Every structure is written in structure tokens, then in C-alpha cells.
Amino acid sequence: MRAVGIILAGGNSYRMKELSNRRAIAAMPIAGSFRSIDFSLSSMANSRIQRVAVLTQYNSRSLSAHLSSSKWWDFGRKQGGLFVFPPTVTSENSFWYRGTADALYQNLEFLRNCHEPYVVIASGDGVYKLDFNKVLEYHIAKKADITVVCKRLPPGEDVSRFGVLRMNENCRIEQFEEKPMASDANTISCGIYVVRRRQLIELIEKSAEEGRFDFVRDILIRCRGVKKIYGYKIDSYWSNIASVDAYYRTNMDFLKPEVRDYFFREYPEVHSKVEDLPPAKYNPGSEVRNSLVSAGSIINGAVENSILFKNVFVGENCVIKNSIVMNDVYLGDNVHLENCIVESRDTIRANTYYNGDDGIQIVIQSDERYIL
Amino acid sequence: MIKKEMIAMLLAGGQGSRLGVLTAGLAKPAVPFGGKYRIIDFPLSNCINSGIDTVGVLTQYRPLKLNTHIGIGIPWDLDRREGGVTVLPPYEKVGKSEWYTGTANAIYQNLEYMDRYHPDYVLILSGDHIYKMDYQVMLDYHKSHGADVTLAVRPVPQEEASRFGIVAADDQGRIREFQEKPDHPKSNLASMGIYIFSWPVLRDALIALADQEGCDFGKHVLPYCFDQGKRLCAYEFGGYWKDVGTLGSYWQANMELIDIVPEFNLYEEFWKIYTKCEFLPPQYVSRDARIYRCLIGDGTEVDGDLTSSVIGCGVRIGKGARIRDSIVMNGAVIEQGAVLDRAIVAEGARIGAGAAVGCGDPVPNRLQPQIYGDGLAIISDGASVPPRVRIGRNTAVTGCTAPGDYQDGQLASGEILDKAGVVS
Numbered sequence: 001m002r003a004v005g006i007i008l009a010g011g012n013s014y015r016m017k018e019l020s021n022r023r024a025i026a027a028m029p030i031a032g033s034f035r036s037i038d039f040s041l042s043s044m045a046n047s048r049i050q051r052v053a054v055l056t057q058y059n060s061r062s063l064s065a066h067l068s069s070s071k072w073w074d075f076g077r078k079q080g081g082l083f084v085f086p087p088t089v090t091s092e093n094s095f096w097y098r099g100t101a102d103a104l105y106q107n108l109e110f111l112r113n114c115h116e117p118y119v120v121i122a123s124g125d126g127v128y129k130l131d132f133n134k135v136l137e138y139h140i141a142k143k144a145d146i147t148v149v150c151k152r153l154p155p156g157e158d159v160s161r162f163g164v165l166r167m168n169e170n171c172r173i174e175q176f177e178e179k180p181m182a183s184d185a186n187t188i189s190c191g192i193y194v195v196r197r198r199q200l201i202e203l204i205e206k207s208a209e210e211g212r213f214d215f216v217r218d219i220l221i222r223c224r225g226v227k228k229i230y231g232y233k234i235d236s237y238w239s240n241i242a243s244v245d246a247y248y249r250t251n252m253d254f255l256k257p258e259v260r261d262y263f264f265r266e267y268p269e270v271h272s273k274v275e276d277l278p279p280a281k282y283n284p285g286s287e288v289r290n291s292l293v294s295a296g297s298i299i300n301g302a303v304e305n306s307i308l309f310k311n312v313f314v315g316e317n318c319v320i321k322n323s324i325v326m327n328d329v330y331l332g333d334n335v336h337l338e339n340c341i342v343e344s345r346d347t348i349r350a351n352t353y354y355n356g357d358d359g360i361q362i363v364i365q366s367d368e369r370y371i372l
Numbered sequence: 373m374i375k376k377e378m379i380a381m382l383l384a385g386g387q388g389s390r391l392g393v394l395t396a397g398l399a400k401p402a403v404p405f406g407g408k409y410r411i412i413d414f415p416l417s418n419c420i421n422s423g424i425d426t427v428g429v430l431t432q433y434r435p436l437k438l439n440t441h442i443g444i445g446i447p448w449d450l451d452r453r454e455g456g457v458t459v460l461p462p463y464e465k466v467g468k469s470e471w472y473t474g475t476a477n478a479i480y481q482n483l484e485y486m487d488r489y490h491p492d493y494v495l496i497l498s499g500d501h502i503y504k505m506d507y508q509v510m511l512d513y514h515k516s517h518g519a520d521v522t523l524a525v526r527p528v529p530q531e532e533a534s535r536f537g538i539v540a541a542d543d544q545g546r547i548r549e550f551q552e553k554p555d556h557p558k559s560n561l562a563s564m565g566i567y568i569f570s571w572p573v574l575r576d577a578l579i580a581l582a583d584q585e586g587c588d589f590g591k592h593v594l595p596y597c598f599d600q601g602k603r604l605c606a607y608e609f610g611g612y613w614k615d616v617g618t619l620g621s622y623w624q625a626n627m628e629l630i631d632i633v634p635e636f637n638l639y640e641e642f643w644k645i646y647t648k649c650e651f652l653p654p655q656y657v658s659r660d661a662r663i664y665r666c667l668i669g670d671g672t673e674v675d676g677d678l679t680s681s682v683i684g685c686g687v688r689i690g691k692g693a694r695i696r697d698s699i700v701m702n703g704a705v706i707e708q709g710a711v712l713d714r715a716i717v718a719e720g721a722r723i724g725a726g727a728a729v730g731c732g733d734p735v736p737n738r739l740q741p742q743i744y745g746d747g748l749a750i751i752s753d754g755a756s757v758p759p760r761v762r763i764g765r766n767t768a769v770t771g772c773t774a775p776g777d778y779q780d781g782q783l784a785s786g787e788i789l790d791k792a793g794v795v796s
Contacts, residue, residue: 031654278638282664
């Protein structure tokens with residue numbers, strides 16, 4: 001394949017609040033059976049990218065465990081492979097990754113040793129499906145130095161989390177603002193870039209010389225005038241989960257049939273690590289409406305407009321509404337939840353009531369769990 | 373030199389003819405069970421959970437689905453550098469080449485495979501049964517009793533003892549007598565078809581009986597060992613064990629999984645049943661769906677009413693469809709308004725809108741009453757049933773059927789519609 005993949009999965013966002021206490025954003029469970037990084041990984045694998053490096057840093061334990069084997073995404077083993085690179089101490093450098101460009105700089109040896117002419121850089125917190133070959137062909141046709149995948153958001157949507165850009169009629173990027181407090185443009189960068197490998201090495205080395213560490217602020221924005229940076233617009237579903245609201249909304253989008261069909265039934269598939277869990281069991285007393293239920297769950301209560309992740313036990317007379325219950329949660333009898341996100345491996349004692357009246361309530365509770 | 377203490381030989385070559393059209397296109401061990409599993413997953417998972425990492429799977433009848441399911445054994449952790457799972461079909465040799473003529477003949481023809489691992493013990497299993505068993509415990513029993521052969525046995529109700537191979541043992545567990553389906557059983561311990569042999573004993577017996585036509589363990593090898601004065605012991609197993617060899621017992625075993633606390637518990641963390649998982653996404657239950665007492669696999673979309681049923685993975689159940697006491701296997705499509713009652717819908721089958729499968733009074737099946745009893749309606753894999761037809765009980769349908777195949781828009785109870793021409 002002509003490109004090597006790099007996934008930047010080392011960052012944290014304060015907008016995730018307590019949800020990122022337990023795991024990296026790229027390891028956030030999505031839609032029952034997947035993790036956020038599976039979407040970028042699967043898009044790369046389905047685009048026949050054989051070699052991918054995932055750069056981790058913040059809370060990377062469960063992310064590394066998830067990526068322990070390349071076989072779930074069918075990455076090459078003899079040619080290529082799946083690599084996980086947390087920061088490491090060397091004779092020249094004992095810094096943590098000080099930014100996205102610094103993370104790339106500290107792994108420059110990996111980039112130098114690849115043969116592939118291009119690099120596809122993606123973030124680990126996007127939910128989408130993309131054929132990178134098409135982006136690469138566009139990049140080559142435009143003779144671009146860097147191609148940025150972008151999407152127009154519906155008007156009125158808050159863009160302060162994103163890189164906002166303005167293109168000319170030729171799709172050349174003329175303006176790029178990173179996380180502006182207010183902007184009148186609504187085309188945002190998806191955090192996916194295509195660049196020639198040698199070009200990237202050059203840009204990273206220069207940036208490091210100047211003591212600059214951020215790919216977007218220090219390279220992309222500063223090069224705007226001297227490099228040809230083009231935008232590749234996508235219309236398909238794309239969402240970034242790096243805030244509690246966005247995470248909630250993205251998961252709830254999977255209750256829509258068109259989103260489910262797009263991700264689960266349309267070629268190509270999204271792959272993830274397989275866990276061996278029995279089928280979901282609906283006991284008498286269960287009343288499930290408009291919800292997603294994952295393997296291993298046992299349901300004895302009412303679940304509406306909600307998403308149950310793997311191995312969730314719903315006790316009798318429970319009422320779960322508009323909520324996301326992450327994996328391995330035990331809900332005792334008579335638990336009422338509305339507008340909540342329940343953290344994984346929680347145990348909620350019987351007769352507990354949680355309601356996210358103004359916004360989503362994150363529930364973290366670990367009571368005693370008695371297993372017979 | 374590779375050495376394994378115990379290797380397992382899994383007999384998976386049988387057709388399972390009493391499962392009727394369910395095994396027309398695939399071997400019995402490959403028949404789906406419990407929503408997302410196949411029957412062979414149970415002995416295979418038992419092997420790896422018992423610490424046995426070398427399993428030979430002997431195939432013969434229609435092995436394609438079985439082979440693709442097993443692959444190189446990844447789901448059961450049986451993809452190993454040394455050992456792992458190996459599929460062993462019959463093969464041509466210089467001189468005498470033959471299909472496997474019996475259970476022991478199949479093992480005999482694979483002496484070379486077993487020799488490679490220089491085992492001390494060989495475990496003989498069949499791929500037909502649903503159970504969880506730690507074979508290591510059985511091996512400990514075999515060793516502590518100084519046995520040459522250990523048979524796993526199970527107590528059965530005295531009234532049913534005449535249906536099984538009965539074993540009479542003394543209070544040290546030493547077997548004193550065999551009885552094959554006896555009229556007057558001397559004990560209530562039935563042989564489960566699971567044996568541990570000390571390797572030299574098995575080897576000698578197989579070679580001595582090399583010319584025995586249709587060489588079978590129960591009929592030839594065990595009596596031979598017994599007559600030779602070998603020490604045969606009975607290992608009593610008290611756990612759940614189901615032979616799902618008939619349509620009735622197959623349906624019953626599936627239905628038992630949906631009890632509130634099922635006797636056979638799939639949810640135990642420490643003894644997982646592994647399978648090749650083809651569907652990953654979660655299941656979706658619509659606003660209008662009603663589900664009562666069911667087991668549902670991944671990737672399924674439910675828009676209808678389900679009662680007391682076992683639904684596989686990737687199934688689509690349309691609006692207003694009503695399913696009761698039925699088994700629906702992977703990839704099947706039940707279109708809107710269809711009604712299923714005591715039906716078994718095999719993989720990839722399609723039930724047209726408004727069709728009724730399993731209606732009316734049960735009448736004994738005209739062609740094969742011993743197979744299609746129990747009031748079930750069987751729709752075979754890949755078959756399709758056109759909209760609004762009515763299919764009675766003790767029936768079977770194969771192939772892509774059209775409205776013209778049905779007289780007066782129905783298939784009467786007791787009839788078989790064999791469009792695919794697979795019913796003998």
C-alpha cells in the first residue's frame with residue numbers, strides 16, 4: 001500500500017469530564033460493541049493500509065490492551081503491522097509527548113524506516129468510515145502538500161472544539177482557526193490529514209528545531225502561506241466524541257436505522273476485538289423499546305431509548321430511559337436512570353434514582369456486588 | 373520431540389440423520405445452537421478450558437461449514453505452533469483407501485497423527501453433545517484408579533435405561549459388565565461416548581481390530597479391551613449433558629436455555645464457550661417490539677413480538693411478526709406480520725410477509741414420522757417461504773419455494789415440501 005497510518009490517540013479533553021478518568025478517549029466504548037479507535041483503524045484496514053502506528057499517552061492501559069493483537073483488523077504481520085507507541089525514554093530524550101508534532105518527532109525513526117511514500121494521520125476519537133485511497137488520489141491530483149479532510153457542520157452548531165477552515169473555489173485552504181471562541185465559518189477539520197512521508201519528516205524536524213510541539217497550531221496553520229494545503233470535503237457521517245455531549249449524542253445516533261445500516265450493514269465493515277460473550281437474555285419483566293442491547297446482557301426491567309453495552313445486568317422493576325450504560329454494570333432492582341451515562345464496571349445498589357435534569361449525568365458508583 | 377500428555381480426538385463425521393433437513397447440507401456438529409454457537413463449540417471449548425491444546429477433529433459428512441467454522445482454531449485458542457486443532461478428513465493411501473467406516477476405524481486411520489505427539493493418554497469425544505466438562509478431572513480419575521480405559525458415564529432414569537449403552541460397575545468404579553440397549557438393565561449408568569485411553573492400550577486395540585468391518589468403540593474396541601483383561605473404569609458425571617440428536621431433543625435443549633435460571637448456564641465467566649463470531653454490532657429492539665423470555669444474538673433487529681424463543685445473530689424480524697416457542701438461526705429474515713409457532717428456521721432462511729409457520733393440529737409426518745414428530749415445523753437453511761402461505765406442524769420445507777408449490781396456499785400438517793431435493 002502506498003500509505004502508512006498514524007493514529008494520534010494520546011490526548012485528553014477536559015470536556016470528557018470524569019469519563020476519561022478511566023480510559024483514553026480513543027478507548028471509549030461506542031455503540032455497544034466497538035471502541036472509538038476501531039473506526040479509524042477499520043477505515044485504514046479497509047483502505048488496505050498495512051502498517052499503522054498508534055501513538056498513546058494519556059491513560060493508555062486499556063487502549064493498549066485493546067490493541068494487543070493486530071488480527072482483529074487484519075493488519076499485516078509479515079509486511080506491516082499494528083504498533084503501539086507510548087512515549088519512551090531514550091539517551092536523547094526523556095520528555096512525555098509535549099504535543100502532536102512532538103509525538104511524531106519522538107517517533108521519527110519509525111517514519112524514516114517505512115518505505116511507503118505517504119502518511120495518513122487520523123485521530124482516535126472520530127466515528128466515521130472513510131476510504132483513504134480516495135483522499136490519497138485527491139491529494140495527488142491536487143498536487144497538495146497536505147490534504148485536510150473536512151466537513152461542513154449544520155449552521156448554528158458550536159465549532160469551538162474544532163479547527164475551523166475556509167477554502168477557496170479550488171478547495172485550497174485559505175484560513176484556518178484552531179478552536180476559535182466564535183466563528184462565522186462552519187466547515188471544520190476532521191483531524192485527518194494526508195501528507196507525503198518525506199515532507200512530513202521535514203516539517204516535523206523543522207518544528208522540533210524551533211521548539212514547537214503542536215501539529216495544527218505550529219505546522220498546519222503556520223505553513224498556510226508557503227505550502228499547498230487542500231481540503232477534502234466529506235458528506236458521510238462523521239462525529240467526534242471528545243466531549244460528554246458529543247459522546248452521548250453519537251451513541252444515541254446509533255438508534256437511528258440509517259446510521260445503523262451505514263455502519264453495520266453497508267460494506268465495508270467496522271472491525272473490533274471480539275469478546276466471547278453469550279447472547280443477550282430477556283427475562284420475564286423485561287420491556288425493551290427503541291434500544292441497543294449488547295451481548296452478555298441480562299435484562300429483567302424496562303429499558304427505553306437507551307444503549308446497553310456488554311455484560312449489563314438490569315435488575316427487576318428497573319426503569320432506564322435515555323441512558324447509556326457501559327459494559328459490566330450491575331443495576332440492582334428498582335433502579336431508575338434518566339439521561340445518564342453509567343461508567344463501566346459500576347454497581348448500582350437497588351432503589352437508586354439518578355436523573356440528569358439539566359444535561360447528562362455521569363454516574364460513577366461502585367457498591368458491593370454479591371455474586372452467587 | 374513434541375510430547376503432549378493428553379490429546380483429544382473429536383469425532384465429527386456423522387450426519388445426524390435424525391435432525392432431518394437441518395443436516396441436509398451440513399454435519400451435525402456444525403448445526404447452530406443457543407443463538408450464536410454451533411454444537412461443536414461445546415466439546416472444543418471444554419478441551420481448551422481443560423488445558424488440552426491438541427485436538428484432531430475427524431470429519432467426513434458434508435464438512436464445508438464445519439471446516440470454515442473451525443478454521444485454524446483461533447476462537448478456541450487452538451491456533452498453536454505445536455498442536456492446536458487439525459481437521460482430519462479421510463484420505464487416500466497406497467493400497468487400501470476407504471472412508472471412515474466406524475468411530476474406531478476413523479481413529480485407527482489416524483494413528484500417524486496421534487503418534488506425532490507421543491501422547492500418554494488419548495481422549496475420545498464426539499461432537500454431538502451439549503455439556504461442560506473438565507476433562508482434566510476425568511484424567512485424574514483415570515490415573516488414580518490405574519485404569520487402562522475410563523468411560524464417562526451418566527446416571528439416567530431407570531425407565532429410560534434401555535435406550536442407552538449401560539455399564540455396570542463395582543464400588544471401586546471398575547466396570548464388570550457392558551450392556552448395549554438392554555431389556556433388563558443391570559444399572560442406570562449410561563455411557564456418554566467419552567473415553568480416555570492410555571495410549572499403548574488404544575494403539576494395540578486398534579491395530580488388533582484393524583480388519584474389523586465398521587470398527588466401533590462401543591461395539592468392538594471396548595469389549596476387546598474388556599476381554600483382554602484390561603482395567604476399565606467408569607467415571608460418573610453428574611452435570612448437564614444433552615444429546616441433541618433428534619429434532620425434539622434439539623428443540624427442547626434450546627428452549628431450556630431461556631429459563632430464568634437455566635440448568636445449563638452460558639453466563640459463567642470461568643467456563644466460557646467460545647465460537648467463531650461473525651456478527652459484532654449490538655442488537656436493536658424497536659419501539660414497537662415486545663420481547664418476553666428470549667435469547668437474542670448480536671446484530672439482530674427486532675421489530676415484532678417474540679415469546680419464549682431463541683434467536684440467532686444478524687436476524688431481521690419485521691414489524692408485527694409474532695414468534696413463539698421457536699428457534700431462528702443466524703441471518704434469517706422474518707418479514708412483517710409472519711407468525712411462527714414451534715418452528716425451527718435455519719440459517720439464512722426467509723419467511724415471507726404474513727406467512728404462518730406451524731399452525732393447525734399436529735398430524736404424524738407421512739414420509740418420516742420418526743424424524744418429524746414433536747409438532748415442529750422445520751424450514752431448512754437458505755429456504756424461502758412466500759408471503760401468506762400456511763405451513764402445518766410436523767412439516768419440513770427446503771429450497772426457494774414459490775406460491776405455486778403450495779396447494780391452496782398451504783402445506784398441510786405432516787407433509788414435506790422438498791424443493792431442494794435433499795430429503796432421501
